[in-house]
Amino acid sequence: MQALSPTQIDYLTQLRHELHRRPELSGEEAETAKRIITELTALNPDRIWTNLGGHGVAAEFKGHAPGPTVMLRCELDGLPIHEQSNLPYKSQVEGKGHLCGHDGHMVCMLGVAMALETRPASGRVILLFQPAEETGAGAKAVIKDQSWPEIRPDYAFAYHNVPGRPLGEIGLRPGPGNCASRGMQILLTGKSSHAAAPEDGISPAGPMARLMTSLGALGHGTIDADDFALSTLTHAKLGEPSFGIAPADGELRVTLRTMTNDRMDSLIAEALAHVEHEKGQLKVDVRWHDVFRSVINDPEATAIARDVAVDLGFAVNDMATPMRWSEDFGRIGDDGAKAAMLYIGSGENQPQLHNPDYDFPDALLPIVTDQFCGIVARLLGPPKP
Numbered sequence: 001m002q003a004l005s006p007t008q009i010d011y012l013t014q015l016r017h018e019l020h021r022r023p024e025l026s027g028e029e030a031e032t033a034k035r036i037i038t039e040l041t042a043l044n045p046d047r048i049w050t051n052l053g054g055h056g057v058a059a060e061f062k063g064h065a066p067g068p069t070v071m072l073r074c075e076l077d078g079l080p081i082h083e084q085s086n087l088p089y090k091s092q093v094e095g096k097g098h099l100c101g102h103d104g105h106m107v108c109m110l111g112v113a114m115a116l117e118t119r120p121a122s123g124r125v126i127l128l129f130q131p132a133e134e135t136g137a138g139a140k141a142v143i144k145d146q147s148w149p150e151i152r153p154d155y156a157f158a159y160h161n162v163p164g165r166p167l168g169e170i171g172l173r174p175g176p177g178n179c180a181s182r183g184m185q186i187l188l189t190g191k192s193s194h195a196a197a198p199e200d201g202i203s204p205a206g207p208m209a210r211l212m213t214s215l216g217a218l219g220h221g222t223i224d225a226d227d228f229a230l231s232t233l234t235h236a237k238l239g240e241p242s243f244g245i246a247p248a249d250g251e252l253r254v255t256l257r258t259m260t261n262d263r264m265d266s267l268i269a270e271a272l273a274h275v276e277h278e279k280g281q282l283k284v285d286v287r288w289h290d291v292f293r294s295v296i297n298d299p300e301a302t303a304i305a306r307d308v309a310v311d312l313g314f315a316v317n318d319m320a321t322p323m324r325w326s327e328d329f330g331r332i333g334d335d336g337a338k339a340a341m342l343y344i345g346s347g348e349n350q351p352q353l354h355n356p357d358y359d360f361p362d363a364l365l366p367i368v369t370d371q372f373c374g375i376v377a378r379l380l381g382p383p384k385p
Helices: 006-021 030-041 102-115 138-144 205-216 261-278 299-311 330-334 364-380
Strands: 047-052 056-062 069-075 124-130 155-162 170-172 175-178 180-189 229-238 249-258 283-292 295-297 316-318 338-345
Touching (some): 030 047, 102 364, 249 261, 299 316, 299 338
Parallel strands (some): 155 338
Antiparallel strands (some): 047 056, 170 338
C-alpha cells in the first residue's frame, strides 16, 4: 500500500465535494450508498456487501495468506441542518448538510481502498460504510444484519475529525473515548379544563416545572471520572397556544450523558424515579431515542494506532479525558472486536461540528489515508504485488 498520488488525492477531493452537495439523512442514504458502490467496484475488491443494516456497504480486500480481519469504518449520513456557506459545492438539499464531516470520512476510506490495490501480506481488510450513525441506530442494525457473521472483525478502527485541534494531530485514548448518551422523551397526559376553573382539570404544568429543575440537577462529576453524568433539557411543550384552556398535555425532552455504560444505567434509574415521584394523577409515557453506548477503546488497538502515528511523524495527543459527544462505533467493540476510535485534528480555527458553516478540511485526506494504511500494514504485514 503506497501513498496516494496527487492525481488520486485530487480525484478524492472532487468526490468529497460531490458528496457534500447531496447529503442524505440517517436511514435515507440510498443514493450515497450507490455512489460508494460505484467507486468501490472500480477498485476491484474481492467482495462487496450492500444493504447492511439499511443502506450500509462493506468491501473485502483479501491478503495473500490467512490472518486476522481488520475493519475500517466510516459513516454515510448527513444532518438535518441548513448549511450556511459560500462554498461552490455547498449543499443543494434544503435543510440538510454534511456538517459533521462524514463526506470526508467516506473519501478517506475510499483512499485506503485505492491503496489496497496491492493487497496486504495476510488476513483481510473490511471497509465498512455505515448508515445512520447520527441517530445511534446504524451500528446496531449492521451487527444484527444476517451478513454480519461474514464480516465480523478481529480489529476495528474508525476516526472522527475534531475541530479545535491542530490539523492532522492524532488523538488517542485507551479506555472510555466517547460518552454514552440517549434521548429521554417524557409525555405527560392529564385532563384539560376551562382556564377559569383549572381545579377541574389535571394539569402537567406543576410536575413539568419541577422535573425541569430536578432532572437538570442530576448531572455531576468531572468528565474523567466514572461518576460523570450530564442531564440536559432540550425541549419543553405545555398544552396549546391558548388563554382559555388549562392544559392537559405536556412533553419534556432530556439528553442523558455519561462516561460509562454502567453509569448510564444508574442515571436512567434516577431520572425515571424523579418522573415517578412527580407524575401524580397524570398518565406518563417515557420513550427513548438516539441511544449511544460508550466507546471503550481497546488498549492494544489504541497502542497500534499510536505506534503508526509516531512512525509517520504525526503529532500525537494522548488525551487525558474522553469526548463528551457520542459515537455508535462503541457497539462494534461491544461485539468483541479490539476496537479503537481515533480523534484527528481538523484545525484549531475551524467551526465546531454541526455548526451551519462547518466543512471538512480536504488537507486531511492524505493524512488520514496514510494513518489507516499504516494500521493495516502493521497488523497484516507489508503489501505484496
